[in-house]
Amino acid sequence: MVETDLEANAFLNGVPNKSRLVSLSMGAEKGFVEKRPLGRVRSLEFDVAVNCCHGGPGEDGSLQSILDLAGVKYTGPTARGAALCMDKLALGGVIAAAGLPTLPRAALLETGPVPDIPTPWIIKPRFGGSSIGICVVKDVETARQLLVRSSHLRAGAVVEPYLTDAVDLNISARGHGAPPLSEIERPIREQKAEFYSYEDKYLGDEGLVGAPRELPAALEPQLAERLRGYASAAAQLAQVRGVARIDFLLHQERLWINEINTVPGAMSFYLWRASGVNYEVLLDDMLEEAFKYPSYEPNTTGADGLALRNAGSIASKLA
Numbered sequence: 001m002v003e004t005d006l007e008a009n010a011f012l013n014g015v016p017n018k019s020r021l022v023s024l025s026m027g028a029e030k031g032f033v034e035k036r037p038l039g040r041v042r043s044l045e046f047d048v049a050v051n052c053c054h055g056g057p058g059e060d061g062s063l064q065s066i067l068d069l070a071g072v073k074y075t076g077p078t079a080r081g082a083a084l085c086m087d088k089l090a091l092g093g094v095i096a097a098a099g100l101p102t103l104p105r106a107a108l109l110e111t112g113p114v115p116d117i118p119t120p121w122i123i124k125p126r127f128g129g130s131s132i133g134i135c136v137v138k139d140v141e142t143a144r145q146l147l148v149r150s151s152h153l154r155a156g157a158v159v160e161p162y163l164t165d166a167v168d169l170n171i172s173a174r175g176h177g178a179p180p181l182s183e184i185e186r187p188i189r190e191q192k193a194e195f196y197s198y199e200d201k202y203l204g205d206e207g208l209v210g211a212p213r214e215l216p217a218a219l220e221p222q223l224a225e226r227l228r229g230y231a232s233a234a235a236q237l238a239q240v241r242g243v244a245r246i247d248f249l250l251h252q253e254r255l256w257i258n259e260i261n262t263v264p265g266a267m268s269f270y271l272w273r274a275s276g277v278n279y280e281v282l283l284d285d286m287l288e289e290a291f292k293y294p295s296y297e298p299n300t301t302g303a304d305g306l307a308l309r310n311a312g313s314i315a316s317k318l319a
Contacts, residue, residue, distance in 0.1 A: 030071045048290045051076035055129050059263040060086040068296040075286040076242035077262035078295045085260040088126050088158050102257045108157045114140050126156030136162050167250040172268035173235040174243045182271035188212035209266050215274050242286050243267050
């Protein structure tokens with residue numbers, strides 16, 4: 001637990017000074033607890049945890065699963081939704097099965113069949129985000145060498161067609177059900193860049209918030225409306241919660257759903273600000289959703305014990 005007025009540079013060398021260790025308990029004292037002198041434990045009382053952990057355990061379902069078990073309410077995606085959207089292969093299959101436009105995507109394996117996708121490929125970590133570990137390859141041999149050598153790809157990789165001169169378009173959705181949608185942005189890539197890179201997104205002045213972009217994107221009304229329809233359908237399909245960002249590619253007037261970021265960089269606040277929604281409203285709505293619509297509710301409907309009563313002796317079955 002850290003002081004509330006710390007800035008980013010306080011974390012450069014690890015845990016800031018004067019931080020206090022807290023634990024997440026799943027026992028009698030559920031939730032976050034702080035160890036006190038003489039072995040005493042103090043529960044930390046709060047209403048909702050605001051999940052701002054972009055990428056990693058905060059966006060892949062790990063943190064959500066722990067919070068569910070500990071009975072802690074939180075904003076953002078459910079464990080199921082986070083895990084689905086972090087798995088590029090699974091999400092691509094779900095989107096395609098729903099009849100929504102997405103590029104052909106296949107798992108890249110060290111041996112075995114070669115994906116039936118024309119090269120050049122764009123190769124991506126199967127479980128990852130922020131364009132880290134992504135590159136363009138022209139042949140299968142290079143792709144398989146990267147699969148072994150790249151630390152970002154060892155957990156799994158996917159390939160899809162590389163579209164020259166494709167344009168990135170992003171939109172944000174918030175809340176569950178048929179969610180409100182933000183303005184559409186067109187991020188500006190570095191000149192001659194093959195894709196919208198990590199450096200383009202995060203390493204400029206003010207990080208992602210200050211990255212160059214066209215907002216709102218200058219699109220034909222029919223194209224913008226089509227993108228909004230796809231975004232709404234994809235958000236409902238993935239059961240997004242909190243604030244999410246849906247990324248598209250535009251190539252020769254065709255739209256492709258690229259990925260869904262369930263805990264997006266900067267929480268997509270800049271997109272909502274351009275849509276006339278300020279930070280306070282966005283945060284209040286996230287908190288209200290966490291209260292009204294729990295991320296996980298165990299359901300034992302139909303479990304009347306009949307199967308257990310008819311099971312007989314477990315010991316006799318193991319003999």
